Amino acid sequence: MNINGRVVIGEQVDLETRCAHFHKDIDRIAIKFYCCNQYFPCYQCHSQHGCGQLRRWPQTHFNEKAILCGTCGFELSINQYLGCASECPNCQSSFNPGCNAHTHLYFEVDRHT
Structure with missing residues (x-):
């Protein structure tokens, strides 16, 4: 899937980067x-593809x-994302707060912070 000129690879990726594994509105x-x-929607898509x-x-x-x-195509730095993981600073679309449980899979962070 192409989102604002960036290719997102995964299992059944839709127009807002949702995949077969994580497909709630947020x-x-x-x-x-x-x-x-x-770019991948999740760690499972990366594992598969x-x-x-x-x-x-x-x-x-x-x-x-x-x-x-996935809504507006805005790219955030990791620091921006970790600082505002509840919504996009560009379009204010909500992000899934449950993603915080997986940050240790993507970033060298302490799981308890």
Whole structure:
């Protein structure tokens, strides 16, 4: 799926980056994976269609744009996303707060913060 000029790879990806694994109305982000520099809706899509070498974003790279809003196509830096994970700062579309449970899969963060 192409979202604002960025390719999002995954299982049954829709126009707002929802996939077969996460498809609620508020599931509308894609994450650029550090290991392959490609966008996927979730870790399961990366596992099925990605590079097979999952690597998390190191904290030294948290200023890089790696989150794509599926509603407006705005790219957020990891710091922006972690600071406002409830909605897009560009279009104010809600993000799924449950995604916070998976941040440790994508980013080098402490699971208890």
